[in-house]
Amino acid sequence: MSITQQYLLDSYRAQQHGEPAPPAPGAHDWRVVRDWREYRLFRAVLAERPARRRLRHLLGGRLRPGH
Template identity: 50%
Template sequence: MDAIQQHMLDTYRAARLSEPAPPPPGRHDRSVLRDLYRHWLTHPPTRHAPGPDGPSGPSGV
């Protein structure tokens, strides 16, 4: 089931239960990506030092 089908099912259930309809899929994608980007700018990922087996793990793997 894709996101549109799930949204249609949730909307149908909400209507049957006299509840407000859920927001459409993808409605908040832009704001979520913007918040993630801002978080990444203020907290960039750190590089970890290679372990005792080197940067790619044990040589047998």
């Protein structure tokens, strides 16, 4: 069963029981990404690491020719 079929089935069941329809698939994707990013920054602070350091910045000295 695809995610769309499952959503339609859940919507139908909710309507039959007089309940609100479930959120559409993908409706909260950006919120999940934001929450994951905040959690990752939080874990970095707990581990006493810089919270916002890009991989490119970390490897910058190693990637430049002649260094």
